[in-house]
Amino acid sequence: MKKVGFIGGYDKTDLILYIAKIMTVLKQKVLIVDTTITQKSRYIVPAMAPTLKYITTFEDIDIACGFTDLEDLKHYIGIPEEQELDYDLVLVDTDNLESFESYGLEGANNNYFVTAFDNYSLKKGLEVLSGLKRPIHLTKVLFSVDVSQEEDDYLNYLALGYKIDWNDYKVYFPIDIEDFEAINNNQRASKISFRNLTIPYKDSLTYIANEILGESNDSKVRKAVKIIERGV
Numbered sequence: 001m002k003k004v005g006f007i008g009g010y011d012k013t014d015l016i017l018y019i020a021k022i023m024t025v026l027k028q029k030v031l032i033v034d035t036t037i038t039q040k041s042r043y044i045v046p047a048m049a050p051t052l053k054y055i056t057t058f059e060d061i062d063i064a065c066g067f068t069d070l071e072d073l074k075h076y077i078g079i080p081e082e083q084e085l086d087y088d089l090v091l092v093d094t095d096n097l098e099s100f101e102s103y104g105l106e107g108a109n110n111n112y113f114v115t116a117f118d119n120y121s122l123k124k125g126l127e128v129l130s131g132l133k134r135p136i137h138l139t140k141v142l143f144s145v146d147v148s149q150e151e152d153d154y155l156n157y158l159a160l161g162y163k164i165d166w167n168d169y170k171v172y173f174p175i176d177i178e179d180f181e182a183i184n185n186n187q188r189a190s191k192i193s194f195r196n197l198t199i200p201y202k203d204s205l206t207y208i209a210n211e212i213l214g215e216s217n218d219s220k221v222r223k224a225v226k227i228i229e230r231g232v
């Protein structure tokens with residue numbers, strides 16, 4: 001089982017759902033755990049009579065809300081703490097240090113720092129990492145109309161003193177009205193479709209999905225994206 005962290009104050013719910021959808025088309029069994037303070041997935045993902053804590057299934061993806069850690073989740077499912085969860089991938093969405101630590105994201109297979117360049121997203125995101133005791137390897141996932149070197153330099157400046165080892169490469173998502181419209185339409189229709197997403201957005205999803213798989217699967221991932229586009 002691989003564990004992947006998506007860290008930051010920026011809204012990551014749809015991004016994680018879309019990556020998870022790619023993985024399910026590739027026959028991966030995926031669990032998303034929403035540990036954020038706002039738990040936005042409660043309002044986006046359809047659920048039958050959601051309670052304080054629950055697991056629901058949407059588009060072949062399992063989504064868990066309200067759990068303090070993986071042991072809490074295992075107790076809910078009814079398996080021993082020492083038993084591994086029956087998933088190929090667990091994607092953890094966090095915006096706070098407490099859940100970062102309780103879900104053991106320091107030891108995750110991949111960790112992504114997701115942010116836009118407004119001060120709230122930057123500073124709230126870095127706050128999650130304020131109590132790190134050991135350096136963590138992070139990949140920047142940057143949402144911007146046009147990422148400039150000045151914006152990246154500002155993020156690096158704010159991160160001075162944090163125990164962060166940034167990856168040399170970055171993943172860019174353009175802030176485009178077409179993507180916002182496609183995402184909003186998906187939410188209203190309670191579905192996941194890539195049909196109206198821009199090519200740069202889909203390329204960035206492909207890159208992250210390929211990296212998480214941990215091997216050269218680019219052609220398989222791109223095929224999965226095409227399948228989701230066609231709604232097959």
